[in-house]
Amino acid sequence: MTTVHELKPGNVPLSIWRDIYFGAACSLATAAEPGVRAAEQTVDAIIAKGEPVYGINTGFGKLASVRIENADLVTLQRNIVLSHAAGVGDPLAVSVVRLIMALKIASLAQGFSGVRWQTIATLSACLDRGLIPVIPGQGSVGASGDLAPLAHMTAALMGVGAFLVAGKQVPAATALADAGLPLLELGPKEGLALLNGTQVSTALALAGLFEGEHVFRAALVTGALSTDAARGSDGPFDPRIHAVRRHRGQSEVAATLRDLMNGSPIRASHRFGDTRVQDPYCLRCQPQVMGACLDLMRQAAATLAIEANAVSDNPLVFTDTGEVISGGNFHAEPVAFAADMIAMALCEIGSIAERRIAMLVDPALSGLPAFLTPVPGLNSGFMIAQVTAAALVSENKQQAFPASVDSIPTSANQEDHVSMAAHGARRLSPMAANTANVIGIELLAAAQGCDFHAPLASSTSLEAARALLRQTVPHLEGDRYMAPDMAAATSLIRSGALAAAVGKPLPNMVEPAA
Known part of the structure; x- marks a missing residue:
């Protein structure tokens, strides 16, 4: 029904x-x-x-x-x-x-x-x-x-x-x-x-928030999978580190990453005797970066929750006194600020994910075969997939400049300060799509990286994510047409299927209805 x-x-x-x-x-x-x-x-x-x-x-x-x-x-x-x-x-x-x-x-x-x-x-x-x-x-x-x-x-x-x-x-x-x-x-x-009224700006901003929530949650899964693919440490996700900093999002992300990696035989295999002292920031600082994105998007969500329930036209009719009063509720500055926050978060989610992809394809950093292909040279593997991720991240950076700091007078200077909220919000869905594609590429790369650790596997949760991907995208043995693989992976990100596959509670920006 x-x-x-x-x-x-x-x-x-x-x-x-x-x-x-x-x-x-x-x-x-x-x-x-x-x-x-x-x-x-x-x-x-x-x-x-x-x-x-x-x-x-x-x-x-x-x-x-x-x-x-x-x-x-x-x-x-x-x-x-x-x-x-x-x-x-x-x-x-x-x-x-x-x-x-x-x-x-x-x-x-x-x-x-x-x-x-x-x-x-x-x-x-x-x-x-x-x-x-x-x-x-x-x-x-x-x-x-x-x-x-x-x-x-x-x-x-x-x-x-x-x-x-x-x-x-x-x-x-x-x-x-x-x-x-x-x-x-x-x-x-x-x-x-x-x-x-602000309904167009608000709807566009909400679209960016809702699409961004799917991307964020999937990025936690791919980030954990990349950590295992690179044989990274879960030590930076220790709750004691995050408790002393006191940011809610940071602690939630760290707990999520720990939970996703819990019981991983790949992690257990190098817990002792590993000569590496610290992982690169793209692995080690995931709680700090993704946690800040989570807090920022939640703040934007709180603003948009208010605006979505607001009366934002002008003038307004007050039936108790019979008055009609002119004001400025139509000015969408709160929406513009919220949109700018979401844009920054989307940009950073993709940016740190692209760094993980770049790490995985570089044998000097990951210890994996060059460009994640068994026969590098004859095959290029993930070489250009990483380039695509870099292109998308750079495009998002160009889009992330705050729209709210711009204004241009209209209506013969009667409307002399404007918010640019509609423009700021309209860019969000394309930015979320760019970021989803980056996370889709990371999913492919991280799954491929973990393949090289066989017979060792990742955790039960992360193996469920890998199994979902492998239903449509097989292991990359030799070079093949990459675009369909990337499209299939990205569809798992945008639909929320990847986040659902791990069977674990993941942080959200939109709280369930009471």
Whole structure:
């Protein structure tokens, strides 16, 4: 039976947002309806009074001082959507757009935006029936809301633009008619409420977090396997070392690595009489580097958990006093900072993994055959796989520069400081994909390295990971077409299958729902 998550506005845990991103269905809690209708009535009362209130009967941005007559209020809302649907670039992924829609539904349903219940229901019906608005990925500076991309989402509800339906682009009006849904005619304030907010930036950042969590957990497995392949020591994972430094993530990573290597005959074989005194940093400092990444990503997750449950449009409707107050909740600085943190962590996860790959292919460092091939020279083995890892890591380094430190004035200097959150978050999924490919290459290299220690094996947990890989990728005896091997390994990383195979609890960034 398919699970359908109920969105309780203001109280949705990250684990549910993650499920929605990966394809789970959701529905809106009907308990939100009275609050939404009360805010709608507040807007109606303001219009009846005839006083100018921003977002309801005025122009927008630099044009906020222009008064709009009641007869033109519907046209005003339609115009803001069409004029703001000015995005460019490749469409956002379906998984991201589904999350955007769910985030927007949960925000509007908190009753501070002044929209009608039927408007929220229309957006929810599109999500439920698989009508996914085609949203160009570029055009938001992460302040005054993610205006351009959210305008494309809203335009589709109005029958303008296109939906993706079962993977095919369909004109919006046609898709709505086929689904038995009417074209949405916006009421007062609704266009602005739908366009304003940080839902695009937040969804993109959450996508990076969720993809990054899979990559991080897999990297702990491949890091432990590389340690055994290089006949490295588990001494640096001793809990006493990490207890005196007191970082939670560092201690958790060390405990995980110890647990993964526990009972390894390869480790036992060189516990005594090994002339090496210390391992290279890429092995020895895994708890310090990966633990810092874990702490950083958890901090980002905490920020995004708050933002995902936030009301971030402007102005806001307060039904208890009948006031509509302008502010700046649309400014996505918290999301921009979170995205920058995730970017740094992804960069470092890949960077230290690439160093382990480079170590394994170098016989002077690993003691293994050159480039992990039984007959080096005739065969190149993992020579170019390591080069690919290096290329991906360097690409991530170029992408990791903080987006949040940039700003450029917009809207005739009315919006004079912006967050760049959308750009900062949009890079995360490609960075996570790069890092997943690096970890996939490490999985291949570490498994190959352990093969040379036969008949000695690694621990039960790590042998389970190797066995999973060997179901699709055999030992590399002589050179063969490498790309399919790398793709198969990376799929185990991105799907979470590798982390699940070890049968051990691994640290996470997204805490399970209570």
